[in-house]
Amino acid sequence: xxxxxxxxxxxxxxxxxxxxxxxxxxxxxxxxxxxxxxxxxxxxxxxxxxxxxxxxxxxxxxxxxxxxxxxxxxxxxxxxxxxxxxxxxxxxxxxxxxxxxxxxxxxxxxxxxxxxxxxxxxxxxxxxxxxxxxxxxxxxxxxxxxxxxxxxxxxxxxxxxxxxxxxxxxxxxxxxxxxxxxxxxxxxxxxxxxxxxxxxxxxxxxxxxxxxxxxxxxxxxxxxxxxxxxxxxxxxxxxxxxxxxxxxxxxxxxxxxxxxxxxxxxxxxxxxxxxxxxxxxxxxxxxxxxxxxxxxxxxxxxxxxxxxxxxxxxxxxxxxxxxxxxxxxxxxxxxxxxxxxxxxxxxxxxxxxxxxxxxxxxxxxxxxxxxxxxxxxxxxxxxxxxxxxxxxxxxxxxxxxxxxxxxxxxxxxxxxxxxxxxxxxxxxxxxxxxxxxxxxxxxxxxxxxxxxxxxxxxxxxxxxxxxxxxxxxxxxxxxxxxxxxxxxxxxxxxxxxxxxxxxxxxxxxxxxxxxxxxxxxxxxxxxxxxxxxxxxxxxxxxxxxxxxxxxxxxxxxxxxxxxxxxxxxxxxx
Amino acid sequence: xxxxxxxxxxxxxxxxxxxxxxxxxxxxxxxxxxxxxxxxxxxxxxxxxxxxxxxxxxxxxxxxxxxxxxxxxxxxxxxxxxxxxxxxxxxxxxxxxxxxxxxxxxx
Numbered sequence: 001x002x003x004x005x006x007x008x009x010x011x012x013x014x015x016x017x018x019x020x021x022x023x024x025x026x027x028x029x030x031x032x033x034x035x036x037x038x039x040x041x042x043x044x045x046x047x048x049x050x051x052x053x054x055x056x057x058x059x060x061x062x063x064x065x066x067x068x069x070x071x072x073x074x075x076x077x078x079x080x081x082x083x084x085x086x087x088x089x090x091x092x093x094x095x096x097x098x099x100x101x102x103x104x105x106x107x108x109x110x111x112x113x114x115x116x117x118x119x120x121x122x123x124x125x126x127x128x129x130x131x132x133x134x135x136x137x138x139x140x141x142x143x144x145x146x147x148x149x150x151x152x153x154x155x156x157x158x159x160x161x162x163x164x165x166x167x168x169x170x171x172x173x174x175x176x177x178x179x180x181x182x183x184x185x186x187x188x189x190x191x192x193x194x195x196x197x198x199x200x201x202x203x204x205x206x207x208x209x210x211x212x213x214x215x216x217x218x219x220x221x222x223x224x225x226x227x228x229x230x231x232x233x234x235x236x237x238x239x240x241x242x243x244x245x246x247x248x249x250x251x252x253x254x255x256x257x258x259x260x261x262x263x264x265x266x267x268x269x270x271x272x273x274x275x276x277x278x279x280x281x282x283x284x285x286x287x288x289x290x291x292x293x294x295x296x297x298x299x300x301x302x303x304x305x306x307x308x309x310x311x312x313x314x315x316x317x318x319x320x321x322x323x324x325x326x327x328x329x330x331x332x333x334x335x336x337x338x339x340x341x342x343x344x345x346x347x348x349x350x351x352x353x354x355x356x357x358x359x360x361x362x363x364x365x366x367x368x369x370x371x372x373x374x375x376x377x378x379x380x381x382x383x384x385x386x387x388x389x390x391x392x393x394x395x396x397x398x399x400x401x402x403x404x405x406x407x408x409x410x411x412x413x414x415x416x417x418x419x420x421x422x423x424x425x426x427x428x429x430x431x432x433x434x435x436x437x438x439x440x441x442x443x444x445x446x447x448x449x450x451x452x453x454x455x456x457x458x459x460x461x462x463x464x465x466x467x468x469x470x471x472x473x474x475x476x477x478x479x480x481x482x483x484x485x486x487x488x489x490x491x492x493x494x495x496x497x498x499x500x501x502x503x504x505x506x507x508x509x510x511x512x513x514x515x516x517x518x519x520x521x522x523x524x525x526x527x528x529x530x531x532x533x534x535x536x537x538x539x540x541x542x543x544x545x546x547x548x549x550x551x552x553x554x555x556x557x558x559x560x561x562x563x564x565x566x567x568x569x570x571x572x573x
Numbered sequence: 574x575x576x577x578x579x580x581x582x583x584x585x586x587x588x589x590x591x592x593x594x595x596x597x598x599x600x601x602x603x604x605x606x607x608x609x610x611x612x613x614x615x616x617x618x619x620x621x622x623x624x625x626x627x628x629x630x631x632x633x634x635x636x637x638x639x640x641x642x643x644x645x646x647x648x649x650x651x652x653x654x655x656x657x658x659x660x661x662x663x664x665x666x667x668x669x670x671x672x673x674x675x676x677x678x679x680x
Contacts (some may be wrong), residue, residue, distance in 0.1 A: 061647040068637045134638065152634075157641065159648035210619045233649045561667070570669055 043215070043247075044204045050195030051156060053169060055185055057233045058447065062279070064168050067157035068149040070137040072128045074118055079147035087114035093136050094129045103391070109117060131155050155181070164236055164275040166291040167229075167270055167445060168277035169393065173519040182281075183289045185227060185445060187393030191552040192449065195224035207329045230266030235259055238270045238562040243537075246555035247273055250520075251543035256292050256422060256558065259535045262525060263430040265441030267390075268533060294388075297421040298538065301505025301550075302341075302358045304417030306475055307430050309355055311364060311378030314471035317369040320478065323348045326365040333409045338364055338402040338416075341504070355478040355484050358502065360416040367415030372406035375414065381466050382430040383440065384422055390443045397423060401481075417505060427523070428536045430466075433535045434479075435499070435525040436477035438472040439465050479529045488522070488553035495571025496564060499531075500524025500556070502548040507541070519543045520548035522556040531569040535559065 022331035026034060055064040064433050072090070080087070091111040095103070117126045130153060132140075139149050155173045158348060169184025181190035198221035203214025210216070231496040239257050247255045255273035278286040290296065328347035333339045346353060354362030365485045367375060379385065385400030398421035400408060413419035425443055442461040449456050467475075479499035484492050488502050503521040506513035520542050525534040563569070645651070 061642045061649070067644075068634065157644055159644050163650065205616075205619075209623050210618070212615045212619050212622070232575050233636055237649055237653070522675050547580075563668060568591075 002093040016327065025306035042203050042205075042211075043201055043212075043516075044533065045199065045201035046209065047217075048198035048200060049154065050197050050221040051223050051521050052171070052179065052521075053108050053189075053193040053195065053451075054226045055193075055370060055449075056226055056228045057231050057236075058229065059233065060228065061233065062157070062159050063164060063229070063233075065157045065159070067155045068134050069131040069153045069155035070134065070271065071130045071153050072132050072137070072140065072228040073149050073151060074100065074126050075124065075147045075149060076118065076120070076554070077124050077147075078124065079118065081145065081147075083115055083118040086118060087111045087146070089143060089145065090114050090128065090140065090148075091416050093140055093259070094401050095292045120431070156279065158279055160233065160237070162275055162279075163240060164249040164270070165230065165234075165275045165278050166272055166289075166293065167267070167392065167424075169278075170277055170281040170289075172281060175436075183393050184291060185229070185392065188391050189227060193224045193227070196222040197227055198222070219449050223451060227446050228448045228450055228455075229445050230261065230264070230268055230447045231270075231445070231446050232268050232566070234245070234566055235269040235563065236271070238334050238566075239559055240271045242275060242559045242562070246537075246539065246551075246558070249353060249544065250539055250551040250555070252539040252551070253541040254292075255537075255539045256424060257535065257537045257555075257562065258293055258428050259533050260428050260432055260443060264533045265429070265432065265443045266447060266460070267443060267445050288356070289567055291392065291394060293424050294390060295423070297396075297398045298519055299418055299420065299505045299508060300422055300427055301503040301519065301521065302360075303427070303501050303503030303521050303536075304414070304420065304422075305355060305363050305432075305503075306479060306501050307377065307379075307382055307427075307525070308363060308370070308415045309351065309478065310434055310467050310471055310475040311375065311382075312366045313351075313474050314467035315370060315374050315378070317371070318351050318366055320351050320368075321476050322351050323361070324350070324354060324362045326368075327354070327359060327362050329361075329362050331364050331412070333412055334366075336409055340413060352478045352481055355475075355501070356482045358482070358486065363415040364412045367411045368408075370409070370411075370415075372411040373403065375411055376400065376403045377513075378466075379414075379420075381464075382461065383426055383435065384430070387421075388429050388443050391445050395423075395425070397426065417503060424536055424538060427512070428534060429463075431525070431536070432534050433463075433466045434472050434475055435531040436472075437469050438467040476528050479524070483524060486549075487547070488549040489550075491554040491557050493557055493560065493564075493571070496526040496560070496569065497529065497572060498524050498525070498557075498560070499528040504546060504548045515545070518546040518548075520552040521547055522552040524556060524560075526560065526564070527569055532569060533563055535563070 052066050052092075054062055054066060057063050087490050088111050091107050093115060094114070095106050095110050114128055117128060120126055128148075140148065141150065157184065158168075167184050169182055169186035171179050171186055172182050174180040179194070181187045181193060186193065200216075202216035203211040205211055238258065246252070256270075256274055258270045259268040260266065261268055263295055270293050272292045274288060276284040281289070281333075299416045301379050303471045313320075325348070327345060327346050327349045338360055341358060345361065346357060346359065349359060351355065351362075351366070353359070354366065366421055379400060385397060387395050400420075410419055429440060429443050432443075440463040442463050444458065445557050448458055449482075476499050479501055480497065483489075483498045483500035486502065488500070492498065502524055503523070505519045505521070507517045508514075508520060519538060519540055521536065521538045523534070523536045525531040536558070537552045538558045539552050539555070545551055
């Protein structure tokens with residue numbers, strides 16, 4: 001009896017020990033792993049994607065908007081049909097815009113790609129195609145292929161197609177496969193446009209129904225803000241059409257145009273060709289994404305004369321009636337000879353005539369009177385050599401030559417716009433200061449930020465007074481004369497009171513200037529007494545004529561005709 | 574007499590005990606019923622929540638489709654194309670006219 005009790009006790013003890021040991025194994029050794037598995041079964045978690053903000057034109061209509069797209073995926077374990085058959089069915093839906101010749105080849109390639117994805121081992125889920133339109137999704141869905149599913153994705157929609165592509169930039173992917181803005185506004189304002197993703201975790205039962213008494217956490221997503229920009233669609237589309245026609249007509253290799261409001265610094269329109277389609281950015285090389293307005297520099301040539309003359313007038317070095325005592329012939333500085341563009345010399349020209357005739361020798365006189373130190377100070381004040389701070393990604397600036405490094409030939413050449421490089425945005429900002437009675441504004445693209453019912457205006461930023469009101473009036477009067485009586489007078493629109501200046505700059509190549517290739521430009525604003533816009537047009541290497549007066553100037557006036565109507569500017573006769 | 578009194582006391586204590594038991598049973602049943610009721614309610618609320626969430630995502634999707642239509646319709650480029658199709662032509666020359674001024678004009 002005693003032995004039986006002892007055996008039974010031992011069995012009980014051993015059973016108890018085994019039970020405790022097993023519990024220890026489950027609770028302590030495997031505890032974390034098992035509880036994680038349990039959490040995985042009971043808890044569901046998902047990201048709540050924050051919708052990306054839209055980019056709106058000044059009238060509140062869309063330039064870049066969020067749109068609906070889908071990721072087509074395959075749940076490999078649920079596929080019942082033959083994978084070759086599925087690949088052949090899906091391929092035509094995934095192939096985009098190809099010409100008839102390549103269609104069969106592209107289709108076969110796509111079918112093979114899908115087939116290889118569907119035949120993958122040791123995976124249960126494979127993505128087949130991302131950013132598929134809702135129409136294609138509906139068509140595939142109607143085929144009811146078991147194992148093929150869809151997941152919502154956000155995409156970008158551009159109702160005006162590739163219009164203003166350089167200003168907008170595009171949305172691509174970062175290294176983690178998340179949406180990220182690149183270049184232009186999408187790049188500069190990526191953080192605010194993206195918003196902040198939220199997440200939801202909660203306990204759910206076997207059918208996936210949430211258990212309200214269970215553990216749940218929810219962090220709401222913060223939507224990306226909308227950007228309303230100064231850009232006017234009407235001006236932008238007109239500018240694009242006219243510039244494209246101008247490039248073709250004057251056989252230029254590229255071209256660009258900017259329209260700015262001198263009073264606010266707001267960019268009303270900006271175009272440069274060649275451009276790209278932001279929806280199909282992956283079909284373009286990196287060089288297409290560079291915005292020449294902010295990322296490329298050029299030698300301005302004669303349009304720069306207005307900046308140097310404005311500086312000299314403000315400094316009191318010259319006045320409109322000052323006579324040029326160098327203008328009777330070419331000027332020799334060291335080994336260099338400086339001539340006028342047409343080799344015609346007008347002795348004792350006054351300063352207005354120097355600008356009207358775009359006289360290089362006259363500008364050497366102005367540079368001499370101003371002096372290299374003062375010239376440097378004014379150029380710096382006008383914003384050359386430093387970033388304008390425009391709200392676009394990728395702005396660069398060429399450096400100004402060191403102040404104590406200016407020789408007389410440097411001062412002489414800079415006075416007529418050679419030997420200095422500027423970006424188009426720097427230049428239009430400087431001319432904007434002349435148009436705005438001497439006060440320079442910081443160029444801006446975004447006018448206000450909006451989210452639901454909240455809107456906050458971004459105030460125009462004043463950089464400061466660069467020249468006096470008197471000097472600005474004097475240089476404006478000279479520009480009005482230059483537009484009416486200068487070499488582009490044939491294209492002048494009578495009565496519109498345009499202040500303008502042409503510029504034909506040679507292109508520096510490997511330490512010398514190309515004898516044939518030029519950059520033709522025209523800068524101007526109207527009406528001169530109360531400017532509504534300032535516009536810069538640049539044509540690179542026009543072949544029909546190298547001269548700005550025969551290329552950039554007529555193009556400027558052709559665009560200006562539309563702007564006069566838009567701003568309700570009437571001729572004064 | 575003493576025995577009778579004691580017996581009477583015993584009977585009333587028994588009655589109190591029975592009443593107490595009924596009360597405890599009632600509370601227990603009440604709690605059990607409440608528990609079942611709340612469990613059913615939360616389970617059905619979970620299901621309702623799921624239905625509402627599905628409805629919300631359906632509405633969001635519909636809303637996006639409508640927004641996409643509005644966005645497409647707002648395209649100035651498309652409007653221009655349509656205008657050209659139906660025969661509108663951009664004026665080539667703009668004529669500015671000045672209105673005659675009649676105010677207090679003397680002969």
